[in-house]
Amino acid sequence: xxxxxxxxxxxxxxxxxxxxxxxxxxxxxxxxxxxxxxxxxxxxxxxxxxxxxxxxxxxxxxxxxxxxxxxxxxxxxxxxxxxxxxxxxxxxxxxxxxxxxxxxxxxxxxxxxxxxxx
Amino acid sequence: xxxxxxxxxxxxxxxxxxxxxxxxxxxxxxxxxxxxxxxxxxxxxxxxxxxxxxxxxxxxxxxxxxxxxxxxxxxxxxxxxxxxxxxxxxxxxxxxxxxxxxxxxxxxxxxxxxxxxxxxxxxxxxxxxxxxxxxxxxxxxxxxxxxxxxxxxxxxxxxxxxxxxxxxxxxxxxxxxxxxxxxxxxxxxxxxxxxxxxxxxxxxxxxxxxxxxxxxxxxxxxxxxxxxxxxxxxxxxxxxxxxxxxxxxxxxxxxxxxxxxxxxxxxxxxxxxxxxxxxxxxxxxxxxxxxxxxxxxxxxxxxxxxxxxxxxxxxxxxxxxxxxxxxxxxxxxxxxxxxxxxxxxxxxxxxxxxxxxxxxxxxxxxxxxxxxxxxxxxxxxxxxxxxxxxxxxxxxxxxxxxxxxxxxxxxxxxxxxxxxxxxxxxxxxxxxxxxxxxxxxxxxxxxxxxxxxxxxxxxxxxxxxxxxxxxxxxxxxxxxxxxxxxxxxxxxxxxxxxxxxxxxxxxxxxxxxxxxxxxxxxxxxxxxxxxxxxxxxxxxxxxxxxxxxxxxxxxxxxxxxxxxxxxxxxxxxxxxxxxxxxxxxxxxxxxxxxxxxxxxxxxxxxxxxxxxxxxxxxxxxxxxxxxxxxxxxxxxxxxxxxxxxxxxxxxxxxxxxxxxxxxxxxxxxxxxxxxxxxxxxxxxxxxxxxxxxxxxxxxxxxxxxxxxxxxxxxxxxxxxxxxxxxxxxxxxxxxxxxxxxxxxxxxxxxxxxxxxx
Numbered sequence: 001x002x003x004x005x006x007x008x009x010x011x012x013x014x015x016x017x018x019x020x021x022x023x024x025x026x027x028x029x030x031x032x033x034x035x036x037x038x039x040x041x042x043x044x045x046x047x048x049x050x051x052x053x054x055x056x057x058x059x060x061x062x063x064x065x066x067x068x069x070x071x072x073x074x075x076x077x078x079x080x081x082x083x084x085x086x087x088x089x090x091x092x093x094x095x096x097x098x099x100x101x102x103x104x105x106x107x108x109x110x111x112x113x114x115x116x117x118x
Numbered sequence: 119x120x121x122x123x124x125x126x127x128x129x130x131x132x133x134x135x136x137x138x139x140x141x142x143x144x145x146x147x148x149x150x151x152x153x154x155x156x157x158x159x160x161x162x163x164x165x166x167x168x169x170x171x172x173x174x175x176x177x178x179x180x181x182x183x184x185x186x187x188x189x190x191x192x193x194x195x196x197x198x199x200x201x202x203x204x205x206x207x208x209x210x211x212x213x214x215x216x217x218x219x220x221x222x223x224x225x226x227x228x229x230x231x232x233x234x235x236x237x238x239x240x241x242x243x244x245x246x247x248x249x250x251x252x253x254x255x256x257x258x259x260x261x262x263x264x265x266x267x268x269x270x271x272x273x274x275x276x277x278x279x280x281x282x283x284x285x286x287x288x289x290x291x292x293x294x295x296x297x298x299x300x301x302x303x304x305x306x307x308x309x310x311x312x313x314x315x316x317x318x319x320x321x322x323x324x325x326x327x328x329x330x331x332x333x334x335x336x337x338x339x340x341x342x343x344x345x346x347x348x349x350x351x352x353x354x355x356x357x358x359x360x361x362x363x364x365x366x367x368x369x370x371x372x373x374x375x376x377x378x379x380x381x382x383x384x385x386x387x388x389x390x391x392x393x394x395x396x397x398x399x400x401x402x403x404x405x406x407x408x409x410x411x412x413x414x415x416x417x418x419x420x421x422x423x424x425x426x427x428x429x430x431x432x433x434x435x436x437x438x439x440x441x442x443x444x445x446x447x448x449x450x451x452x453x454x455x456x457x458x459x460x461x462x463x464x465x466x467x468x469x470x471x472x473x474x475x476x477x478x479x480x481x482x483x484x485x486x487x488x489x490x491x492x493x494x495x496x497x498x499x500x501x502x503x504x505x506x507x508x509x510x511x512x513x514x515x516x517x518x519x520x521x522x523x524x525x526x527x528x529x530x531x532x533x534x535x536x537x538x539x540x541x542x543x544x545x546x547x548x549x550x551x552x553x554x555x556x557x558x559x560x561x562x563x564x565x566x567x568x569x570x571x572x573x574x575x576x577x578x579x580x581x582x583x584x585x586x587x588x589x590x591x592x593x594x595x596x597x598x599x600x601x602x603x604x605x606x607x608x609x610x611x612x613x614x615x616x617x618x619x620x621x622x623x624x625x626x627x628x629x630x631x632x633x634x635x636x637x638x639x640x641x642x643x644x645x646x647x648x649x650x651x652x653x654x655x656x657x658x659x660x661x662x663x664x665x666x667x668x669x670x671x672x673x674x675x676x677x678x679x680x681x682x683x684x685x686x687x688x689x690x691x692x693x694x695x696x697x698x699x700x701x702x703x704x705x706x707x708x709x710x711x712x713x714x715x716x717x718x719x720x721x722x723x724x725x726x727x728x729x730x731x732x733x734x735x736x737x738x739x740x741x742x743x744x745x746x747x748x749x750x751x752x753x754x755x756x757x758x759x760x761x762x763x764x765x766x767x768x769x770x771x772x773x774x775x776x777x778x779x780x781x782x783x784x785x786x787x788x789x790x791x792x793x794x795x796x797x798x799x800x801x802x803x804x805x806x807x808x809x810x811x812x813x814x815x816x817x818x819x820x821x822x823x824x825x826x827x828x829x830x831x832x833x834x835x836x837x838x839x840x841x842x843x844x845x846x847x848x849x850x851x852x853x854x855x856x857x858x859x860x861x862x863x864x865x866x867x868x869x870x871x872x873x874x875x
Contacts, residue, residue, distance in 0.1 A: 044671075047613065047664065047666040047671055049666075100722055100763065102763070103764065
């Protein structure tokens, strides 16, 4: 029992340490159309090195990313977004990846945002 | 012991005698409780003076006649004489059944079941199995739905009844709480057969959580909780049909029909039928590999829901009939002239009938003045009758239960924290009697009343969640038990979590139904002392990490659990191969499990899962700490799944690996009726392909494709009424490869706006 609590304490200490690191925020304009797109981006971008949280806002087609500036930077994250088949600010989505997206995400041309000026 | 020694001696004689040409056998008469040995019956060769009389066991031994064929005549007072023509010397002991002269009832037929082991896979402490996963497994009933999962093991329990049982953390499924939308459901008399009485298609998803369960749903969760979520009438399509058939003669059909009954309410009718009328005996032991079954299962669910209130009423009726044992074909149709004398006249019969009626009602409402507070009431009523015959044994059980749970729920702080508290009441009335030929009927009927109270607090902070709960239950038969529970979850990173859990749980045992498999044996049931509650502590930790490596997404999980019993009803098969002894644990009993699991997305279409489990499950049997029988120390699972981009084609193949496990000791049996001390390691393969187009889905699959078979499933299969018969020592598959095919049809909902009245 005692060891359990010691272990629990250590893990709490460890996780609070993780929260203390300074995080950068980044907003990326993208080309999402549906909640499948939201899922694809959120479930994949989080695997990128240094990325701490990802949230997609479908209404404004924006990706909000929190990241650790010591491990990655904004351009690396944008490139990661394009590799999923989606546009990232001025970068177009990767063609091959776009063709792999769920059908609903291809309909309105998720990957071709740069022409769509806001 | 003297009696065993004597029988031992008799059996040896029989085999030695056979080489010398003696004819041996047994004479049985019918009684209201099944066949009984006839003592002093006359057995002689027609037209000669060569004869013998049966002994106290009804057995005889006879010098062979001068010439074959010969007619063997058996007479007994008050019974019709029997004459059997023997073409030549029988190779096994004869069983001769005499009918009472006033009783013209037909001779009954027997059955037996077979075994297969299956498995699922898991990662987290809590795991959700959705319909997609459920469809990947073959079908049919819920115990089979776990076949592609690593958390839950599925196995046949005996060679006769066709019942599959599950195991969690290395322990039987009865130590997990299996609930239906938070109502304890698989319990009491249904604790072994319950899952087979829930069709897989009725389930929307399954929440599996390992370790001590939540305090709210009852004290029962000792190894984990399996909560089944049924299809929701409000979401279901108007019509769904599933038809399934396999090459072993099993047919299943499911029909679901949903109908709106108002703006916020809907009704869902679920009908399931199962039929198997093909006798099959792949290992030629004279016993059916699977019982003949007839099952009907009907549920009606009505549900309403709006912002402030929700309620539902569910009624279910299930009737399941199984017939197995020695094949009727075997008895009716001689296997060939040379076997004519081999044909038993009295067949070992197995019949297991279950009938269940369930009524479940739920009502919940949110407080009008304060929407952060709500209150819910759950009520469940059940009547379950079991009637079973295993050869000369007969078990009758009736369970009448009532359950009520009142839960108050309130959000705390900024709405992240939560408090749940409430009261529960469980009433159970059990009538259970086991009748055996020579022993006094064993009556384990009882009434239990158990009021309880509970509270549970959930604390959510950034990266940390803590659920602490406690419940106290006052059982009027077994006393008061307090069960604290605690779960903690730590988010160590965006893709990394660790969990800890600790808790106490208890249950009252129903040892006869829980060990129903052993009834298919000649083991004498012995109860020593007063049996009490089963209580255990569970302590566990798990770790899950997802990451990207080699440009692929990986998930790595590991968990370790320990369940320690402080009280347990021990079912001892090791004392003697002729006995099943029940007594309260004296000494240590624990189950340690270690699961390691890796998943990788090979491409977007291909997924690979690998898992390994290590179990160390031991119990003190008569002062000796032994491995639990039939529990492989190592288990492995490899699963490869494919789905094309539009999920038109889906493909799944699963390899299950089973390590060695201990078998109950058969050292006291005659040499040819002994099993090895440990079962060998083996592997099974399942595969399934699904193609969907529009409302149609077609599936084709196979189970146990390598045809792995436990060769010797029944001890003394040729003498089922003898002292060494045992069909319960099952460690591996009892069926060879099986192929199945089926289709599903879903009539999609019209646009939500066109809700018909």
